[in-house]
Amino acid sequence: EPEVTQTPSHQVTQMGQEVILRCVPISNHLYFYWYRQILGQKVEFLVSFYNNEISEKSEIFDDQFSVERPDGSNFTLKIRSTKLEDSAMYFCACSRQQETQYFGPGTRLLVL
Amino acid sequence: RKEVEQDPGPFNVPEGATVAFNCTYSNSASQSFFWYRQDCRKEPKLLMSVYSSGNEDGRFTAQLNRASQYISLLIRDSKLSDSATYLCVVGGSGNTGKLIFGQGTTLQVKP
Numbered sequence: 001e002p003e004v005t006q007t008p009s010h011q012v013t014q015m016g017q018e019v020i021l022r023c024v025p026i027s028n029h030l031y032f033y034w035y036r037q038i039l040g041q042k043v044e045f046l047v048s049f050y051n052n053e054i055s056e057k058s059e060i061f062d063d064q065f066s067v068e069r070p071d072g073s074n075f076t077l078k079i080r081s082t083k084l085e086d087s088a089m090y091f092c093a094c095s096r097q098q099e100t101q102y103f104g105p106g107t108r109l110l111v112l
Numbered sequence: 113r114k115e116v117e118q119d120p121g122p123f124n125v126p127e128g129a130t131v132a133f134n135c136t137y138s139n140s141a142s143q144s145f146f147w148y149r150q151d152c153r154k155e156p157k158l159l160m161s162v163y164s165s166g167n168e169d170g171r172f173t174a175q176l177n178r179a180s181q182y183i184s185l186l187i188r189d190s191k192l193s194d195s196a197t198y199l200c201v202v203g204g205s206g207n208t209g210k211l212i213f214g215q216g217t218t219l220q221v222k223p
Contacts, residue, residue, distance in 0.1 A: 031209050033209065033210075033211075035211075035213075041215070042199075042213045042214065042215040042216065043150075043156060043199065043211075043213040044213070045204075045210045045211060045212065045213075048208045048209050048210055050208075050209075055207075055208035055209070056204070056206060056208035056209075056210050058210075089153075091155055091156070095209060098207065098208075098209040099144070099161075100146075100158055100161070101158075101209065101211060102158075103155040103156050103157070104155060105154070105155050106154075106155050
């Protein structure tokens with residue numbers, strides 16, 4: 001069964017540093033998403049991406065965040081200058097049409 | 113009012129019990145509804161989509177009441193392996209695929 005992969009599984013960084021979280025979606029899927037889950041809290045939508053454009057972004061997804069599909073297979077989330085409150089699990093998801101979304105295993109980000 | 117609201121539990125039930133989870137959502141324009149399952153420190157995994165006509169998948173039955181903006185999940189003959197957090201998820205009203213998650217209901221099935 002095809003699956004979404006994410007790297008790294010864990011990332012520890014210093015406040016103010018840039019991080020790039022990587023995702024390889026399922027190959028024939030066209031819609032891509034990032035979500036985050038702060039420990040003990042609910043999963044929160046960050047951004048949706050289709051046809052090389054952001055379709056929708058949440059209030060969390062401010063100017064410090066960006067997404068990119070650099071090579072037709074990877075889908076990345078960049079945080080330019082990390083803050084303590086960015087510590088969370090970041091999930092990538094994808095869907096073939098705008099229906100069932102399949103989630104990757106997540107990247108656990110810890111900002112010190 | 114929260115966009116998607118669930119009783120966080122935990123629900124502690126013996127094996128073989130029937131357990132029901134409820135969820136309410138605030139946006140009457142929402143068009144898609146799901147139950148996801150999340151194991152500790154893992155990603156959400158789709159359990160089932162929810163339709164107005166109701167749908168059943170083995171021991172799991174989901175119902176949607178659009179008038180009341182209410183979604184339910186019934187688990188019959190619960191197994192130890194059903195222990196997890198069950199997430200009520202609603203699609204955003206825009207055409208972007210955004211999913212809005214409830215905080216989840218924790219189920220612990222005991223032998």
